[in-house]
Amino acid sequence: MQILGYDLGSSSIKASIMDAETGNCVASAYYPRDEMPILAYNQGWAEQDPELWWEMVIMATKELLHNPAVEKDRISAIGISYQMHGLVIVDKQYKPLRHSIIWCDSRAVGTGEKAFESIGRNKCLSSLLNSPGNFTASKLAWVKENEPGLYDKIYKAMLPGDYLAMKLTGEILTTPSGLSEGVFWDFEKNDISSVVLEYFGFDPSIIPDVVPVFSLQGRITQAAAKELGLRKGVPVTYRAGDQPNNAFSLNVINPGEIAATAGTSGVVYGVSDKVMYDPQSRVNTFAHVNHGEAGNRLGVLLCVNGTGILNSWVKRTVASGAGYSEMNRMAESVPAGSDGVTILPFGNGSERMLGNLDIGCHIANLSFNIHSGAHLMRAAQEGIVFAFKYGMDIMMQTGINPRVIRAGHSNMFLSQVFGKSLATLTGATIELCNTDGSQGAARAAAIGAGIYKSFGEAFEGLTVTDTIMPDKGLLPVLEKSYTAWLELLQSHMAT
Numbered sequence: 001m002q003i004l005g006y007d008l009g010s011s012s013i014k015a016s017i018m019d020a021e022t023g024n025c026v027a028s029a030y031y032p033r034d035e036m037p038i039l040a041y042n043q044g045w046a047e048q049d050p051e052l053w054w055e056m057v058i059m060a061t062k063e064l065l066h067n068p069a070v071e072k073d074r075i076s077a078i079g080i081s082y083q084m085h086g087l088v089i090v091d092k093q094y095k096p097l098r099h100s101i102i103w104c105d106s107r108a109v110g111t112g113e114k115a116f117e118s119i120g121r122n123k124c125l126s127s128l129l130n131s132p133g134n135f136t137a138s139k140l141a142w143v144k145e146n147e148p149g150l151y152d153k154i155y156k157a158m159l160p161g162d163y164l165a166m167k168l169t170g171e172i173l174t175t176p177s178g179l180s181e182g183v184f185w186d187f188e189k190n191d192i193s194s195v196v197l198e199y200f201g202f203d204p205s206i207i208p209d210v211v212p213v214f215s216l217q218g219r220i221t222q223a224a225a226k227e228l229g230l231r232k233g234v235p236v237t238y239r240a241g242d243q244p245n246n247a248f249s250l251n252v253i254n255p256g257e258i259a260a261t262a263g264t265s266g267v268v269y270g271v272s273d274k275v276m277y278d279p280q281s282r283v284n285t286f287a288h289v290n291h292g293e294a295g296n297r298l299g300v301l302l303c304v305n306g307t308g309i310l311n312s313w314v315k316r317t318v319a320s321g322a323g324y325s326e327m328n329r330m331a332e333s334v335p336a337g338s339d340g341v342t343i344l345p346f347g348n349g350s351e352r353m354l355g356n357l358d359i360g361c362h363i364a365n366l367s368f369n370i371h372s373g374a375h376l377m378r379a380a381q382e383g384i385v386f387a388f389k390y391g392m393d394i395m396m397q398t399g400i401n402p403r404v405i406r407a408g409h410s411n412m413f414l415s416q417v418f419g420k421s422l423a424t425l426t427g428a429t430i431e432l433c434n435t436d437g438s439q440g441a442a443r444a445a446a447i448g449a450g451i452y453k454s455f456g457e458a459f460e461g462l463t464v465t466d467t468i469m470p471d472k473g474l475l476p477v478l479e480k481s482y483t484a485w486l487e488l489l490q491s492h493m494a495t
Helices: 050-065 109-119 121-126 136-146 160-169 176-181 194-200 222-228 242-249 308-317 324-332 373-398 416-426 437-448 475-493
Strands: 002-008 013-019 025-031 075-082 088-090 156-158 236-241 258-262 266-272 284-287 298-304 342-345 361-364 404-408 429-433 464-468
Touching (some): 050 160, 075 242, 109 121, 109 194, 176 236, 258 373, 298 373, 308 324, 324 416, 361 475, 373 416
Parallel strands (some): 002 075
Antiparallel strands (some): 002 013, 013 025, 429 464
16 A cells, blocks of 8 residues: 655645555655745735645646656555644635735734733643744634634635645544644643634634544545546545644654754754643644643644745855755855854744744854855854754753754755754754655554554654764854854844
């Protein structure tokens, strides 16, 4: 049997086929080749067209099916991973009423902060409602207040993965994990939060019916099968947000285990069985994919919006046509500390770990007579590492203390500068594994379909491809640079 996994990101759609018997990936494809546009009509806004996502899914699937190793008649289940915290609203004809307000959009920060204070900080945090801050519920409230004509036409409000599943199956459903990331889930009652619905004045009917993360969630319709080139009736048996799914794909499912990603945004995600929270809500807790099955399985999430998107900006504006591999080599040619250049990578909307401040990206100590493009490339990567370190120090206050971090061998982790600097500054060993979000979604779909009977069976094909150890000789330089970075950060947070 073969299993199909989709990963709906803000940059591209990736699709992978896993062989259920061997646990190996037999084919992968992604679309588009260049990054999908993020539309910013105002400062701090970020939107994407859900119908564009579907077009990219079609293109990625067709490319995947051209691989001779893929046997579409053997595809037995489909899993979905998706960008978290986005809002998609549709009418009764299942048509989007507007572009999706995606994860890095900042427009609803004030709405969420007001809700946080009105509902009560202790109530929100102790119930793991986090701060409604910039999550899906607040974005829906923004639409209700600012686009009432559209709001009145809403049939269902969804997360991006719910939309993709709807396009595949014709059914509108969601999961407890998804609702928790949108701040719609009451962990005490194990149900949709009536507190949030009542505060914002949402009609409960606009929330989709809830199904387990691992379950039969519909089957591919004839129309979807025709567009994709797949056979009708293949079951969708899993969906989860990209960060819980990334952790799952790395076999991070038990308390004390840690996963990281460094794509458009950067994330450190630790699993806990204890209800602990940051009083300032700078890191957040959501239901992990296996929450409830073995008791509390809570994902403590640190998100840095300005990560790979900074590296992408450097590529477009500084690299003069060089690809990421060449950029990584150029960064290696510069000594640690980037000869004094310091970059704050916060240019992608408000940052949760900075208390929802949007301070922008800042470059300091640049000398036209000393520094080159390679210095900016290294300083960008080091600045991202410093942002990770800053956030991980906050996570430690919630009981998450990473000694080993698992990550996919992709994105920023392809850079020796990034990986070695992160390991050295945090003191954690980094294990890079032969997987990604789409492969994780496929493994999970096999569990949801009953093809795999346990998590252990699902991960028999997962291997560590590289291990990055801390470098004590590099530590003094990085600590000095980090101190300068902190001073720069504090000066901009104070203004």
